[in-house]
Amino acid sequence: MRTTPGSPRAWLRAHPLIGDSALALLITALSAATVVVNAAGAPTAGYGPTRSPDALSLVLITLTCAAVAPRRRWPLVLLCLAELPQVALAALDYDAGLTGLVSLILLYTVAAYRGLALSLVAAAVVSLSHLTSMLLGADTGGWGQQTFVVVVALTVWVVGRSIRLRRAYLAELVDRAERLERARESDTRAARAEERSRIARELHDVVAHHVSVMTVQAAAARKVLDTRPEAAKDALVAIEEMGRTAMREMRGIVGVLRTDGEAGERAPQPGMGDLPGLVDQMREAGLRAQLWVEGERQVLPPGIDLAAYRLVQEALTNSLRHAGPAARAWVTVRHDPGELLVRVEDDGTGVNGTSPRGPDDRQGHGLVGIRERVSLYGGILRIGPRQGGGFEVRARFPLKDSHT
Template sequence: MRTSPGGPRAWLRAHPLIGDSALALVLAGLSIWTAVLAGTGDPSAGYGPFRTPDALSAGLITLACLPVAARRLRPLTMICLAEIPQIALAALAYDGGLSRLASLVLVYTVATHRGLALSLVAAAASTFSHLAEVVAGGGREGWLQQTFAVVVTLTVWVVGRSVRLRRVYLAELVDRAERLERARDADTRAARAEERSRIARELHDVVAHHVSVMTVQAAAARKVLDTRPEAAKDALLAIEEMGRTAMREMRGIVGVLRTDAEAGEVAELAPQPGMGDLPGLVDQMREAGLRAQLWVEGERRELPPGIDLAAYRLVQEALTNSLRHAGPAARAWVTVRHDPGELTVQVEDNGIGANGRLARGSDDRPGHGLVGIRERVALYGGILRIGPRQGGGFEVRARFPLEDSHR
């Protein structure tokens, strides 16, 4: 049967002085009773019986047992107080009954609640008391009995130390488990924050690129709607296709965050774009009105997935900013160079972006897109340069280190 949280045991643990006081009274009563049963005969009989118990012996037995009541407060002091009446009982030839149990309880208490040094002092004090009783009693109980008492005392001390070490070990295990739990929670929070940051960058790249292209196309359609309706129609079709592409990519990114129960269906997970998709990206920018060109230099190689996506997003963000800020007559160049052990990606334009609008949002704060680019490039140990271009315009240049597969 389990003990309820508010049961007697819990109450006694919360009030140890009451329980220990009751234990001291029980030990005193049992010791006086056993001393009365054994106390007969003449004290001059050498190894014979003890003196008849009287009020003095009862008082001494009580004094030997009462320190148990304060055993949790000052157990070492209580041992010293308990041993003095024991020596007096031996000197006056009184039988102490079970009063020696009080000393054992106190030795056990010191061994379980105090350090090694104090517990050794307690064991030594109890052993010295046994020797003193032999001397004070004139060898009445004999060395054999006192030796047995010393062995029992040391055994109780060893058991108490074992209990203390086990408690310390269990407390260390609990503390270690709590530390591991806190570390795991911290790692989980950090992983979630990193994942949220990654998803935010992906969403920004997708939304900013496609919405920027759609905005430019809508502006172009508005300008030619009355004079060139066919051109306006083509622009609207491009906006429609761009919107569908944006929705498809957003579902692919957000879908990984939704469980089957929340989504009701399996999310559409499309492959992440990479450097192989740059021709299509450049074509989209041309359709949106930015005169963009793509050059690929060197021997193409298979890139690590992370670098492949990071380089693609860099080009996408740079071209999107050129479309938004470089001006209507601007041109852009994308250069991808594959060198041994390195990938270089460079996006330039000759527009009015050199005044710094490429690197800042409309509210004059650093744009999230370029912040995301910096994080992506730094994540893979790359070097990034963003700034004005010689001769006018703006430049975004990144170098990614690669492992040379020919080594």
């Protein structure tokens, strides 16, 4: 049962010593009243003749009931201490009043707030105290009353243990919910980091490709501006179109950041079907590029479709920038059963045209991003010198899962 914050019950739970002290005073008063009533000749619980109450008996009753006040701090210790005055009351043949409630309250407290071992010790202490009182000659009633006392004590112990187990179960549920919440937050952060990494790769591919082409076109326009103004005009038109295309693609990618991925995911992404247009762009920029598609075309998973396109785009961009002015490039796409092969080659020897390029000449951020893309889909990538001169980027994407 939940308690409303600010209610008297919630206040008492926040200040247990006050409530327990009030309970101790109540039991003391009721015990004293019971003793007085029994001494006046009106026994209420079937007790036999006892000594008349005096100051000693009232002190023993008060000491027994006082153990209830701090019961939540040292319940087992207080239980053991409370049994001593009760045994003394029985040994001196005094009426104990309602001090038996103290044993039950402390037994419940140990069972509800301590472990199983201590709760068993508490049950043993109560049993030993009751047996000692019987052996000292106190008239505690017949077997029926003794059976009732045992049943009540056992019920109190079981209720206390049940409440402790329920409390532990609820605490475990709360802890598990907190762990799940932390795990969800960690997964969310990881997903956001992965999304940022994906956006960074996309932005790099778009910017690197289009800016490289625009730079080459601008250089060509500058060279022929005076001698061939029409060719310079065509180059400027190509730069304008390339800039618009770059801005359109960048808006689609950056839209993910502004709308938590909703608009960006709806924006169409380029794929292998756009390779002819990409190759035409490279030809216009001055790279003599050709495209061959082998095998029966098949529908590719969106992720692999985009990754393969970006691989060709990055490889051609690097050929345009680094292969040299007279270089040629070949793009080969082969559709085989269960896999897609993509190969981009060029025969360039470098911008200076004097020395062959090593395998690490063009290992920039773009090709590192290509490695990440290919490995993400379980592909195999090779980047390095081409046999016979030039450079080669070759990737193999498995497509087994795409047919399931």
